[in-house]
Amino acid sequence: MTVKIHHALPGRLRIHYDLHEISPRQAILAQSLIAVQEGISDISVNTNLGSFLILFDSSIISQAQIENLFKALGSKYLDDEKLLEAVAQIPITESIMSIFVSTMINHFAKKLLPLPLRQFLLFTNILPRLGSALGTCFRHGKIFSTQMLDATALTTAALTGNTNTASSISMLLTLGEEIEEVTKRVSYGNLAHKLLISDEPVHILEDGEEKTIPVEALKKDDLVIVRQGSMIPCDGSVERGEGMVNQASITGESLPVEKKAGSGVFAGTILSEGELVIRTRSTGRDTKVQNIIQMIDNSQNLKANVQRRSENLAEKIVPLNFALAGLTWLFTRNLTKTMSTLMVDYSCAM
Incomplete structure (x- = not known):
């Protein structure tokens, strides 16, 4: 993957890539793969301009190492069908x-x-x-x-x-x-x-450490940490913790429902109280919330x-x-x- 450092500050780096070389979906995949690297605190991608904005801990990883990580992303990763399937489709901007x-x-x-x-x-x-x-x-x-x-x-x-x-x-x-x-x-x-999608980053547990990744990088069997007031980003089951979940967007229930180890949870619901560690079962297009979105889309025919x-x-x-x-x-x-x-x-x- 061909990249070039466009702007650099301590702990902040903007990298441009060739729009003709990789597709928007591959760029999202690259974002997901870089996001889980040690020392990367946040990363966002602009698929229209062809740029990544990376926030990092300079005591753990350097600018040169980040640039080399991007360059190491060749066709072995960016053309992998299984990895690409886990990446959400890029919505087409229309006006x-x-x-x-x-x-x-x-x-x-x-x-x-x-x-x-x-x-x-x-x-x-x-x-x-x-x-x-x-x-x-x-x-x-x-x-x-x-x-x-x-x-x-x-x-x-x-x-x-x-x-x-x-x-x-x-x-x-x-x-x-x-x-x-x-x-x-x-x-x-x-x-x-507005009703169902959250753009907030996802906190996961990996090798006993908490990491922040974009929601697009979430995959099956990841352990997701959801804290009070946050939207649950996936369908899954509670591994540990207890909390009250507002499921109105899915079930229409007006009162929060108690969730504990073994309980099932759905993407698009809100954790009103407590803290949960959730084992991811399905993400993106496979979640129940996406079925509701599809229903909304189909309703335009009425x-x-x-x-x-x-x-x-x-x-x-x-x-x-x-x-x-x-x-x-x-x-x-x-x-x-x-x-x-x-x-x-x-x-x-x-």
């Missing part, structure tokens, strides 16, 4: 602005392509929408659906040679859909994080009443839209004006 910028760049970059290629790409975007509209028509008997309106407007524009118009409509529809999806994912992800009412209203307007298009064609015989009436409600989609 509406990034979606807007990438969609705009993609849209205007296509204008630089030759016309036949642009038309081909346009039809590859239209066909799935047309298939969805026809599927809705045959499955539910809805001839005048919002999907059919979208598909009709796009197809009409493309077939009449209005490539730019069809491309712009397709871009607006795609942008609206992607903004809706990322808003859902970010909102529910934040909810799960629509609120206000959303259903809005969609029903939109469906009722669509036949009027097609009727207006038909009347426009009947009285004007102008395909451009007819096509315009099909597109009159695209502000509603956004």
